[in-house]
Amino acid sequence: MLEAINLKPGMAFVKDGKLIKVVESNHHKPGKGNTVMQMKLYDIRSGSTVQTTMRPSEKVEQAILETKDAQYLYTQDDMAYFMDLETYEQYEIPVESIETELKYLLENTNVKIEFYESEVIGIKLPTTVELTVTETQPSIKGATVTGSGKPATLETGLIINVPDFISVGDKLVINTSEGTYQKRA
Numbered sequence: 001m002l003e004a005i006n007l008k009p010g011m012a013f014v015k016d017g018k019l020i021k022v023v024e025s026n027h028h029k030p031g032k033g034n035t036v037m038q039m040k041l042y043d044i045r046s047g048s049t050v051q052t053t054m055r056p057s058e059k060v061e062q063a064i065l066e067t068k069d070a071q072y073l074y075t076q077d078d079m080a081y082f083m084d085l086e087t088y089e090q091y092e093i094p095v096e097s098i099e100t101e102l103k104y105l106l107e108n109t110n111v112k113i114e115f116y117e118s119e120v121i122g123i124k125l126p127t128t129v130e131l132t133v134t135e136t137q138p139s140i141k142g143a144t145v146t147g148s149g150k151p152a153t154l155e156t157g158l159i160i161n162v163p164d165f166i167s168v169g170d171k172l173v174i175n176t177s178e179g180t181y182q183k184r185a
Helices: none
Strands: 012-015 018-028 036-043 049-054 059-062 065-076 079-084 090-094 110-116 119-124 128-136 150-154 159-162 171-175 180-184
Touching (some): 018 119, 065 119, 079 110, 090 119, 150 171
Antiparallel strands (some): 018 036, 065 079, 065 110, 079 090, 128 150, 150 159
16 A cells, blocks of 8 residues: 555556556645645546545555566557567557657657556656657757747657757657657757
8 A cells, every 4th residue: 555645657556446647746735724635647547637636644555567668560540559579469559548658659669568467558658769850940040059949840740849950850859758859869
């Protein structure tokens, strides 16, 4: 059992038969009254997200997630296909449950597949990925890194803000946890 105050983003727990993943967790002390944990939780099986509060001492059963190294193969219809790098077994994950993550993935990208018991529940992305700019405004001569930036569309459809000197065809290193430009590759 785990107390709510110890729940961090990315952790999972079981409550009322539901498998829940913590998206955000903040300790909140209102002017009057007791301290509460303000949380944004994601129901892994139903795909719904909910904002809620819990008492810091409230106990939940921690779900132990296992990960396996895998490679993203392709997406077809509404399924994404991955291959276990050790056993070559293939896994199907519904696109709707990993829509955000797919915006960072090119075919043959290595990821970690998360399991709860034998159930596939999601994927963990590498810390950074390299993607090519397919669409952006022309680069501005003399632009500096500190400018306000401009939007750029990457080869996976992801749209991020980049410095003014970036142009179409540039390969960029993208931080997957924040969805931000890091540097040119």
